[in-house]
Amino acid sequence: MDYKKKSFFAPFNSLKYLLKDPVTIRYPKENKKTYPEVEGVSPQYRGRHFNDLEKCIGCGTCEDICPTGAIQMVEFDDVKEKNGATKKRPVIDYGRCCFCGFCVDVCTTSSLGMSREYVNNFPTPPEATEDTQGEIISKYFIIRPDLNFSKNQGWITDNNYSWLELKRVVMGIFNPEERSNSFLEIVKGYTKEEAILEARRCVACGLCKDACPIHMDIPEYIMAIFNDDVKESVKEIYKTNPLPEVCGRVCTHKCESVCSLGHRGEPVAIRWLKRYAVDSLPLEEYKNVIANKPIKQAGKSVAIIGGGPAGLSAAYFLSFMGYRITIFEKEAKAGGIARYGIPAYRLPEDALNKDIDFIKSLGVEIKTNTNIDKNMFEKIYKEYDAIIISTGFDLPRSTNLSRNGMENVVGALPFLHDVREFLSNKISDVKITDNVLVIGGGNVAFDCSRSVARLQKMKFGKVKVTQVCLETPDIIPADKEEIEESAEEGVTLIYGMGPKEIILDDKGNIKGLDFMKCESVFDENMRFNPKFNENERLICEATMIIEAIGQAPDYSFIPEEYRSKMKFERGKIVLDENYSTGIEKIFAAGDIVKGPDIVNGIATGLNAAKGVDKLFN
Amino acid sequence: MELYSTKKLKDEGFEQILNFFRKKSLWMLHYCTGCGAVELPPTMTSRWDMERFGMGPMATPRQADLLLITGYLSLKSLKRVIYTYEQMQNPKWVIALGSCPINGGIYYDSYSVINRLALYIPVDLSIEGCMPRPEAIIEGFIKLMKQIENGEAVGYKKYQENYKWYKQNQDSVLKREFPVLSGEEK
Amino acid sequence: MSEILTYLGKDEEYEVYELFFGPNHPGMSGNFSYILTVDGHTIKKVSPDPGLLHRGFEKLVERRLWLQNIALIPRICVPEPDINEMVYSTAIEKLCHIDVPLRASYIRTIVLEMARLSAFLFGFGGIGGTTGLYTASYWSISDRDYLLDLFEWLTGARVYHMYILPGGVRRDLPNGWTEKLKETIDYLQKRLNEYDRLIYNNPLVIKRLKGLGKIEKELAIEYGITGPNLKATGVKYDIRKMVPYAAYDKIDFDIPSQNEGDGLARAIQRREEFQLSLDIIRKALKDIPDGPVRANMPNPLKFKVPKGEVYVKIESARGEHAYYIVSDGGDKPYRMAVRGGSYTAGLILAQKVLVGCRIEDVALWMATMDICPPDFDR
Amino acid sequence: MNQKELIEYIKNNFKGIENIKSIDEKQFSITVQKERIINILSFLKLSNFKELALITAVDWIKEEKIEVVYILFSYEYEQQLIVKTYIDRQEPSIESIKNLWEIATMYERDVHEFFGIDFIGNDDKRPLILHNWKDIPPLRKDFDSLKYSNTIFGKFKKDKE
Amino acid sequence: MMNNYIVRFLIGSLTSIILGLLYMGIGRKFIARIRRCYAGPFYQSFIDVIKLFSKHSISHHWIMDFGIMMGFSGIIATVIFLPIGNFYVFPDMKGNLIIIMYFMTIGYLGMAMGVSASGNPNSPIGIGRALALMIGYEIPFALAVILLIFANGSSLLYNIIQTQQGSIYNWNLLKYPFAFIGTIIALQGMLGEQPFDAMIAPAEIASGPMVELSGKFLGFGFLQHASQIFLETGIITAMFLGGGTIIGFFTKQLFLYLLTLSIASVFPRFRFEDGVKFFWTIPTSFVLFQLILFLIKR
Missing domain, CATH: 1.10.1060.10 (Alpha-helical ferredoxin)
Known part of the structure; x- marks a missing residue:
């Protein structure tokens, strides 16, 4: 039908709709049926928020991104205290929210989402007086979203639509x-x-x-x-x-x-x-x-x-x-x-x-x-x-296997000390054999085994290191990267084995070590006393053994009359709140006070410094 | 500042019966003050058809008894809205659509958009949504009808009782002789 | 006796009076007012009085991060919010040299064309409402609702979608959406024939629209009239063809144009562009590629745009909608100037063209020129 | 003719251009002294840059300068042209281009209201968009709109700055 | 008791008001169907009237009260001369067409006086248009009346109805088809429906004369419009469709009203002087053509 031609009877054609039924959706009774699996609003509609208060860590990123300043992070005490999370939760002012969904896209724990609920109206109560008029209306619309809308989920963000850059920038690493x-x-x-x-x-x-x-x-x-x-x-x-x-x-x-x-x-x-x-x-x-x-x-x-x-x-x-x-x-x-x-x-x-x-x-x-x-x-x-x-833990603990100090059984710290000396060529050579066994599961043990691997590559051209630890894979104290990188460098790792006794060959030097299965490492109240079961045994040949099973402090240099006044608790000095040891003028810091890693050392150093400063003014 | 009288403002007796008829034929003023007005045509026309509730757009404030503030309200249009509101005849009701009249919405930091409508004219019903959808508007109308029926939609009586307070708020915004930021507070 | 008659006629002040074609006028599309000095029914002088919808966008934009503005700028123009997001995103992509994946460009084209269709349907409603043909506006606004259902499914909101972001689009097409879109496009094609019979063949509509606000080619260019109003005067210029953005350069289409330049030509031009948009969507749906929908972008809290300025314009239903964005390398835009499509038409051309028209033609002229008051007030 | 020839043509036909920079293949910008703005605009209008798309201004508060921007477009060359001049920030004034383009009156009135630039020759200084405005022009960088909104509208709750 | 004139008058005017409102309700649903939606219940107009009377209203001048009352009573005065089926309010008057023609204009004049006192510039423009339009549609309607009076020799509606009794073939509709078409177009103008409603056009002059009518004035305006629908469709059914029994009369009225609504819902508004020009050309030529045919035949 040419739309440029003028015709008197064309408009009457639209009377045919008298016989057809109307397109109206009679809202309170009927609802929209345009979407395949859901009635009413669309499956990913941006309606009112819901927030999983357990999963949310109160990081405040949604508050920073909100273009209308609608979200406020408010401290709540009915929220469970969790490590690595604040007690603040987002409170949304629907008198400000523009339903853009930016907070959901930028949420770091994907706990915040938007439901398909859209109805929220508020009839002003007749008794609203002068100074509460504006306040009552806007206070009604300030809501802390929780889980009651989460059954009717609308706009949620999964990882490939999130606005955060979730992948790390890859750093150059030698193969x-x-x-x-x-x-x-x-x-x-x-x-x-x-x-x-x-x-x-x-x-x-x-x-x-x-x-x-x-x-x-x-x-x-x-x-x-x-x-x-x-x-x-x-x-x-x-x-x-x-x-x-x-x-x-x-x-x-x-x-x-x-x-x-x-x-x-x-x-x-x-x-x-x-x-x-x-x-x-x-x-x-x-x-x-x-x-x-x-x-x-x-x-x-x-x-x-x-x-x-x-x-x-x-x-x-x-x-x-x-x-x-x-x-x-x-x-x-x-x-x-x-x-x-x-x-x-x-x-x-x-x-x-x-x-x-x-x-x-x-x-x-x-x-x-x-x-x-x-x-x-x-x-x-x-x-x-x-x-x-701040002398730290530098005496290596040793299993009581090597009865008379055989020359091929070495502690971890002295070995690493010699390696460091050898590298800055203070000493000519480090005693190393072609088949070494390292006992222990912590970071220090992995340092030893990887250093040995390097020295063997330099000396003998091939790597033969086996490392045995008590713990099972899930409770091993070392970092995850350590375990992966050492595996790449040729260190074979055996879990859950405790050393029983050294096997000597006829000429008296070491041929191997006898291990037994370790059932459990910690007892019920988490203290370290491993239980072994004798009948499951394993023999590993090695010509040299390095024990990396922990370090002990050395307080020998403190005179007797001071040492008696200090209180010790499992090898560490117990201090009062400004880090003094109880004896006037003496403070302590480092591993001998708290924590295995370096950053705790620095923290205790700082507190000790504050203690000293407080002493003098 | 005891500007506000605490007289009981509920409708009783004969007015309750008239409210039954008033609720069934609310006439809305055809005046789109803000961006929310884009969601009104779909509500009026044949897809959502608010005429089923006896509501239709009326051309002049004299004939209308429902004023819809659709979204934000800039200063200049606030002056026109106040004229329009005062031209309308009692009983008259005001619905605030969207989040801007409630607490400033997305223009909370704008120098020409008011933050709270309830300071200048009495609001009977506030509907939330950054432009509430037709269904939400219809839910709002049903809620207003229920409110009128049990006599609690008394915004216009509140305006009469506390006219000085409203006039003072309106003048503090519209009639300013002194600059806001640098000049001293009038 | 004759002095009295001449006395009355002599003083011009009694003859004319001011009629406020005010903000609260049902014929007025949006919140805007003309002060008409009227002699009987013909208009002597028009003075526009904008500012009723002023929210100070250009100030608010400077207070928000680059990506936070995506929530603010669609609110500039209500019948067609997507063009703002598109202009803003293209400006940022030009300044940061981000290249958008092809699938995102195609989705952007489809979304923009759907927004154009809903704006034109609003235009049919406008013509119906101002001339009294309420059936046309009832039909067109309810047909527009089907498009909003599709927007709601794709983007999560009916009118303000906040869907087009710098770097691409926010979500991929949900499955089942393209079939629903094809179905709606065919439905609208059928409805277009109904509108032809009801509006364009209607002798009374043709009588009301003919000769209304006639502008020639040179005057239109001089006054910065763009878009369908310019093409109605015979200038065959469309930004989608000349300065292609999104995926328009991969879709071949030819631009319709009329040459009288009066109200009827503008109405017919909009109808032909409605048909054109339907074809563009069909073509875009046919060869939409697979792939990612958004280039990987930094996290919004630390997104900086390098120093520079750019003027980006795209074809909206009301003409050239453009932003002039200046960035000083910070994490917030330094300056953003908005050029609405109908700024010059509503404020300046009205003073020239409406003189001599009748009162009832003002509302109809605004409907055919598709004047959108937020363009003046920003 | 494409953008390079156009730039060459403009460079050697018109003196006093501070710099010409090509933004992308369809858009380039020219910076000119304040006095030569009328000559360059009329020269460009003659070499068929017919459409004036926008007049606007940018407030460079650190360099104490306001930059007035004229954006033209030519249908023949399909090139967008941004003409920029820098004027002093304390008493900003520039000649009006009312007689070159009719629509400039409204743009200049708009920019005057938002930046306080005095366009010599365009005496239509009535307030266009703002209502009863007594403060400094709002689009200046030293105008804080949140503080304004809190003092005048925020009767109950003050928003965090 | 039935011949007591006050009771008969009440019956006549109340039926016109109630049925007028009923027709408006049904008309709304009819137009809604064309627009593909459901309008409110058919009794919506009654609720609107009751609500309007319950509202507070402003009178700008006592002339405004007087004018609105005069408008409403003018229409009621005409209705009582109208034969409702075979019931006549004044049995011996038998519905005289000339009186009806004369009284119809009082309604508009009353409204014009009342509304122009309201001080809003839009209402004088609206009333100017309404009165000009009235001149427009009066001419074809008057010609049709003259034709019927010549044809039946008497200006009493009773005689006109009698000539049309019996079968459907001797309805004036079939005798003078062109006059009927002219009158239908005139009816469109009388009711103020779409192609000719430039006077109450909301989009141009904010519903013209009814700009300042609030509360009960608008209520009276509503009632006046309702009884006007009843009146005009009643006259045309009496003249062309043979009045018939009570039920037949009402159904014919409703049919006529829905016919005008269907024309109204598919056409936009004339500019108001085009409307007057249209009235003087098309419908008048139809009726004149019919008049010439009649004169030739006689």
Whole structure:
């Protein structure tokens, strides 16, 4: 029908609708049936919110993205306390919400969603008076979404539609063959673009800040990296962390385990970002970045026994409080467990030296190769105004198998100590055989087995290391990456076996070790006493054994009359709230106080420094 | 400031019977004040057909008895809405559509959109939604009819009782001699 | 005696009076008012009084992050919100050099064409409402509802979809959606014949529309009239063809145009563009590729657009809808200027064309020019 | 003729152009001194840049300058052209192009209301969009609209800044 | 009791009001079907009237009260001359066409006086259009009346109805078809339906004369429009369709009303002077043609 022709009778054709039934949907009785499997509104309609209060971690990302400021994070006490989550939950003001669904798309734990409910009207009550008129109406529409609409789900976001960048930026890493025949650092670190891309993923929710023992302001320095301002980011890091190079490589990253992005994808690589920030700034630049701290000249002098991470961090913080600090270190160089406990492929020399050199440049005097004995301790006690003991756990525990100290059974720490010496060619060679057995399941055990693998590759050209641990795969204390990377480097791992006794060959040197099945590692109230069952046995041939089953503290240098006054609890010193040992002028920090990892060492160093400062003013 | 009288404002007796007829034939004023007006034509026309409830658009405020504030209200149109509201005859009702009249909606930080309609004219029913859909509007109308029937839709009586308070709010927004930010508070 | 008569006629002030074609006028589409100085029925002078829908978008945009603005800008123009999202996303993609996956471009084309169809259906309703043919507006607005059902299914909301984002679109097509779209397109094709008989063959409509607000080609270009109103005067220029965006360069279509330039030509031009949109959707549905629907974009809280400025325009039902966006490299837009399609038509052309028309022609002229008051007030 | 020839043609036919920058193959921008704005616009209108799409302004508060932007379009070359000039921020004033394009009156009145730019020659200074406005022009960068909205509308609850 | 004039008057006017409102209700549902939707219940108009009377209303001037009352009573005055089926309010008057023609214009004049006192610029424009349109449709209607008076020799509706009794073939509709078509178009104008409702056009002059009518004035306007529907369709059924019994009379009225509504729902509005020009050309030429035919035959 040509639509340009004028015709008088054409409009009457529309009277045919008198006979057809109308298209009206009589709403309260009928409902819309356009969608295949659902009646009424569409299957992915953006209606009123629902929120799973258990799954939600109160990270506040929805509050940041809301274009109308409708979402407020409010503290609730009927919410269950959970590790790595705040008690805040989103409260939505429907007098502001524009139903855009951005909060659902950006939700880090996909606990927030939008239902297909749309009806919500509010008749103003007749008795609404003057000052409550506006308030009553808008207060009715402020609702904390919970699960009552979740049965009628509408707009939900799964991982491929989420607005968060869930995949980590892949960091350059040497492939197994390359890395296993040298002690070079296995991880190449971020380039500038990669770091910015990785920093871009952080939603600045602040959960990591509460989880970190030293409460580093992580969102701040990641934002600085994103704004390509490395100076600002290093300034932010040094506010709370004196050893960023070390932490940047070997920290047990409690922050990443609690990162909100980790719930749906991979958490932000906070440790590698810290490492990138500190690596890309030369040592000389540190001066003008951090020097602006006030130096109060208290004139007091503090002695720190033990130059490990805890000692160094206490020295760093005390130097800013204007104390004269001297550190007594029994080894040739400061660094403690960081230097001699952790192999070079995870923490290279220059990184550690950079941190220590900066602390030295703050005026801290480090006396190396000075082993403290009882009367030295007496002299120091009189000479200095305060003493901080941070000697750490450096005596290796040993199973009582090697009856008379056979020469091929070695403790973990001395072995790693010799490896570190050999690498900085202080000593000519490390005693290694072609078939080595490592006992233990912690990070230290894996360090030993991977170091052995490298040495064997260098010496014999082939790797033959077996590692035996008591624990089963799910409760093994080492990190996940350690287990994967060591498997790639040729270390065979056997779970759930306890050592029984060494087998000697006729000439008296070691031929193998006899193992028995370990039923359970911890007893009912979680204390460590393994139970074995004799009749299940396993024989492994090896010509050398390294025991990496834990370390013990060495308090021999403390004179008897002080040691009696201190309280010990399972090898650790018990301290009061400002970290003093009960004896006037003596404080303690590091592994001997709390926690196996380095970041706890730094935390205890900081608190010890505060304790000292409080003592004097 | 005891501007607000606490007289009992509920409808009783004969008015209750008239309310039965008033509820069945609500005439809506054909004035689209904001963006919510895009959802009114579908409600009026044949897909959702609000004429089944006896409601139809009326051209002038004199004839209408239901004023729909559809969405945000800028200052200039607030002045026209107040004129329109005062031209309408009692009993008259106001429905606030969408989230903007409730607490500012997406324009909460705009310099020309009011945040709370209830300060300037009495609101009988607020319907939530960033543009409520026709079904939500019809649910709102049914709720208003129930409200009129049991005599609680008394916005217009509240306006008469507390005229000074409303006039003071309106003047504080419309008649300003002094700049808001730099000048001193009038 | 004659002095009295001449006395009355002499003073121009008694003869004419002001009629507020005010904001609360049923013939007015949207919240806007003309102050007409009227002599009897013919209009002597028109002075527009916009600003009733002013929300200060250009100020609000500067206070929100780049991606938060996606929730704000569709509210600029109500009958066709998708063009705002498209212009904003294209501007960001141009500044950041993001390339959009092909499937997303096709989906964007389909969504834009569906928005155009619902705007034209609103246009039929407008013509029906102002001339008194209420059956046409009842039909067209309820037919538009079927399109809104499809939008609701795809994007989750009826009118403000917030569906087109920088980098692509927010969700993929739900399964069963394309069949439902084909079904609705065929239904609308059948309905178009009904509208032809009811509106375009109707002698009274033709009488009311002929010669209403006639503009020539040069005047239209001079006054910045664009879109269907310009094509009705004979200039064969369509932004989808000249500056192709989304997937328009992969779909071949030819642009209809009239040459009288009066109300009837504009109405017929809109009807032919309605038919054109139906064909474009069918073609786009036929060869839509598979693949991702959104390029991977940074998380919205840390999204920065490099420094620069760009003017992006697309073809809306009311003409050239465009943004001029300036970014200073920060995470919030520095300046955004909105050029609505009917800004010059509603404010300036009205003062020139409506003089001499009658009172009842004002509402009808606004319906044929598809004046949308939020374009002036922003 | 395509964009490069057009740029060449403009460069050697018109002096006083600060810089010409091509944004993409269909769009390029010209920056000109404030005094030469009328000459360049009339020159461009003659070389068939007939359509004036938009007049607007950008407030560069850090450099203490306001940038006035004229956006033209030519149907023959299908090229979008952004002409920009910088004027002082304290007393911004520029000649009006009322007689070049009829629609410039309304655009200039709009920009005057939102930026406070005095267009010499366009004496229509009545308020167009804002109602009873006593403050500084709203689109200036130093005008805070949330504070304004809280003082004048937010009687009960003050929104976080 | 039946011949007591007050009771007969009440019967006559009440049936016109109630049936007028009923026709409006059915008319709404009829138009709704064309628009593919269901309108409200058929008794919706009654509820509207009761609600309107329950509202508060403003009178701008006492002339406005007087004018509206005059408009309404003018229409009621005409209805009582109308034969409702075979019941006559004044049995000896027998429905005189000339009186009916004269009284019909009083309704509009009353409305015009009342509304122009209301001070809103839109209402004088509306009334100007209404009166001009009245001139428009009066001419073909008057010609049709003259034709029938000549044909039946008497201006009493009773005689006109008598001539049309018996079978359907001697209805005036079949005797003078063109006059019927002209009158139907005139009826469209009298009822103020779509092609000619420029006077109460909401989109142009905000429902013209009824701009300032609120509350009970609008109620009276409603009642006036309802009884006007009853009146005009009644006159045309009496003139052309042979009045018939009570039920037959009402159904013919309803049929005529729905016929005008179907024309109304598919045509837009004339500009009002085109409407008047249209009236003077098309329907008048139909009736004149019929008149000429009649004169030739005689």
